[in-house]
Amino acid sequence: MACRNRRDRAEARPAWTGRAHPIEKPRHFGDTEHDTEMETKRSRVKKLIKAPWVTAFFAALMLATPLAAQSPGPLKIEITDGVIEPLPFAVPTFVARNDAANDLAQDITRVISADLTNTGLFREIPQDAHIARIGSFDAPIQFSDWKAINAQALITGSVLAEPDGRIVVQFRLYDVFSEAPLGEGLQFVGTADGWRRMAHKVADAAYSRITGEGPYFDSRVVFVSEQGPKDARQKRLAVMDYDGANVTYLTSSDSIVLAPRFSPDGSRIIYTGYESGFPKVTVINVATLEKQTVGGVDQNMSFAPRFSPDSSKVVYSAEVAGNTDLYQLDLNTGAQTRLTTAPSIETAPSYSPDGSRLVFESDRSGAPQLYVMPASGGEGSRISFGEGRYGTPVWSPEDDYIAFTKQNAGRFHIGVMRTDGSEERLLTGAFLDEGPTWAPNGRVVMFTRETSGAQGAPALYTVDITGRNLQRAATPAAASDPAWGPLLR
Amino acid sequence: MKSTALLLVAAMALTACGDRLGRGGADGAAGGANGGFGAGGVVPGSANDPASVAYFQQTVGDRVLFLVDQSTLTPEGQTTLAAQARWMNANPGYTALVEGHADEQGTREYNLALGGRRANAARDYLISQGVSAGRLRTISYGKERPLQVCSTEACYSQNRRAVTVLAAGAGV
Known part of the structure; x- marks a missing residue:
């Protein structure tokens, strides 16, 4: 029981918040x-x-x-x-x-x-x-x-x-x-x-x-900063400029935090947090660091959240009695809608830029593959057909590609495909690459690369959508689960 | 004797901590060794005491393992869970949190969901063996808390697990 109390400790507040410095209109x-x-x-x-x-x-x-x-x-x-x-x-x-x-x-x-x-x-x-x-x-x-x-x-x-x-x-x-x-x-x-x-x-x-491409340097990235051994990794939310400067920490390392994503205006971050002892979708205000959990009482675990492009909704996965499905929460009305009802795992949803569709991962065919369905739910159509297992699809802000994680023949890849699943191209390959996120201009992808073995640790990498210019992003410690925020104003 | 008792308490506290992450085995063994040099009889709370948490962890077995990407219980897993259920039925003063875990070969999100499936498979089996549902709760750690840290099947097979973690209490 003594260990359980760790999470009741008052959280260390960072000296300053993740808010960006103001700049007047050019x-x-x-x-x-x-x-x-x-x-x-x-x-x-x-x-x-x-x-x-x-x-x-x-x-x-x-x-x-x-x-x-x-x-x-x-x-x-x-x-x-x-x-x-x-x-x-x-x-x-x-x-x-x-x-x-x-x-x-x-x-x-x-x-x-x-x-x-x-x-x-x-x-x-x-x-x-x-x-x-x-x-x-x-x-x-x-x-x-x-x-x-x-x-x-x-x-x-x-x-x-x-x-x-x-x-x-x-x-x-x-x-x-x-x-x-x-x-x-x-x-x-x-x-x-x-x-x-x-x-x-x-x-x-x-x-x-x-x-002729959109800008992306004036932007920030939220990620999970990691330290400690592999079997007792401590994780906390951090925000940095896209180039690794100005790192600030939003949470303490008392409880596990996973897969954060920015709200469309950058003012909030939604993530999966174990603060309550159980994984719950949580929203943290970047300026005030106030937190709020999301998800129904009957839901054992809620995770893999994302804001809709108009910020009015949150889509996420929830597990009830072992079965994981997609749900949508209307932030204005509080109404919760179940979007899928299959006995398979449905997770990692991502909205199209106009908010009308969702791409997600499901193992309804027997192994994880990518599906697209209307944002209000309904029949999903499968878009991934290559060899291997596909996961964590992310719709490009330019609406031209979907980036994904692919696991095949003992290796992991970050890849892109058209939104109908055609023209699949793998951009990277390694022991463990996962979780792509798009730069605001849709021309660069950041992701987690984890090395193998007992001393294995994750780091953030970027690659452009042609597969060129693979680079490690500078972070003060091991880092995972990056999510690129919007272009700052 | 007083200091021995204190030692035991300390060992138990360590065990409880490790268990939340499914690593109870090693710490529990230390507790058992301490119990061994008592007065010759069964030291309450030691691994020799069939009503102890240490006994549940070491003798009954607090975990079941799964094949790659599977949440179906193996015959060995069913045997272990049946023994867990017998123990819980005989010791009504405990509730259990069933933790589901996955190896690192998979995305974070999928592994969370897979851990949820595994924890629930174990929970459902315990219920089928007569344990009241109100005494059981599940949690998934996905691939966040591996037991073994190497990146080969020898470790992965130990990490694909559901661990039954006891806590004192009657449940609902």
Whole structure:
């Protein structure tokens, strides 16, 4: 009984919460040197896209978009296949507009560079190779100096530290070989604490303008931080910036926590927690850390929850007398609806972006496979037919793919398939990969990779949907069950 | 003798802790060794005492094992559960939490559900052998609390289990 009391202990409250630093709405600003007509800008953008380096770059991303010409038969990605040439870019240290901004200017420049470089799509030309110096943000660009070092994209910027603690970051992106800006200059205003967010905003804008994909650097990830031996692992909820910075802990390690997911606006996290002694779906407010459990009294165990895209509902699994089915809770009315009634296991539900359908995992055929059904319940149609066992499907925010875990021949894989189950491609393979989550732009997947044996431990990894650029995400300790949050506002 | 009794209490407390995670065996054995150097008779609460929790864990057997991805009881499992039921029927002052566990080969969610199936398979069998449903509750730990930590079948086979954890109380 003494051990049982562990969970009654007052929970250690973290020093600060997982709330993001505020940033004011970005402002476009007049472009002194290149204040050109809209029409001209568009044609310049087109020209940029036609440039040879951009063609190579786009070809890689095109593989993954619905508009791409598809080769007949099932597409199979070899992880080692098709290494693309990353796009060379230069980002001279942002100009500090006052002395107080000196350090921030360096830090912000460093994070912008890291964001872009870590995508595997860009390569920074080191600053010591630069010929030109950017002494003033508004000075004309000497494009020949940047061409000479083969910088194909150039990012310039400035940082001003206001006496009131706010900082102002301005930036411009240039297509060096067209000698033209790509898009308008942007200005971000925020607190000095939020400097990393401003760097991510700049990098997001550059990434989006060059790739045509949505931004994702200015986002956070919730995950389970782990420590202790494998047979007595301690787990607690943590939130970090997408790149591993600013880790904060939301729960103590007194009870097991599993598989957290953000609410669509990022203000709440829903997870499976053993705080009561039994696994229960629990919602925690990211700012106040208040908790509330979800699930009926007759439900022995409730788990695998997710918010609906409009935040009005929660879908989850519950076990009653050994049988696990899907349930939906209407958060406005409190009404609970049972969505499946099969004697098989139905779990790991995930909404389509419009909230109309659910993809989930069921072993009704004898082994776990993926099914899609209306969000209100009904007949599910099976979408996975390959060899092996499929689980933890997650619908892409772009509505083009479903990512999943696949277990086959003693190995685990993260894969993607179209929402009808076609064009299955495996992105990874290892002893134990599981639990994919999508970046807000639907082009990168994060997941858990656990190593084998007594000393085995989990870590977070990212891979892009072409299967390229597998990278371990930085976390302070072992980590599992990542879930990417929305793009911050 | 007083200190021996204290030792025993300490050993029992350890056992109770381990048992919540299905690791009672090793700690229970230590309790049994302590019981052995008593006055020669049965030390109440020791593994020699048929009414003790230690006896239930070691002699009756507090766990049943499952095949890969299965929640069907094996013949050995049924024999163990029948003995557990006889013990519970003879010792009405206990309730039990039946823990379901899975090995690490599977996703977290699926393994939670599988652990739920296993715990309920054991519970249902206990009920079929006359144990009142009000004395039994189930919980799944999925793959969160392995008993053995290697990544081979030798460990996995021990981790695919349902463990009956006793607690003092009459149930509902």
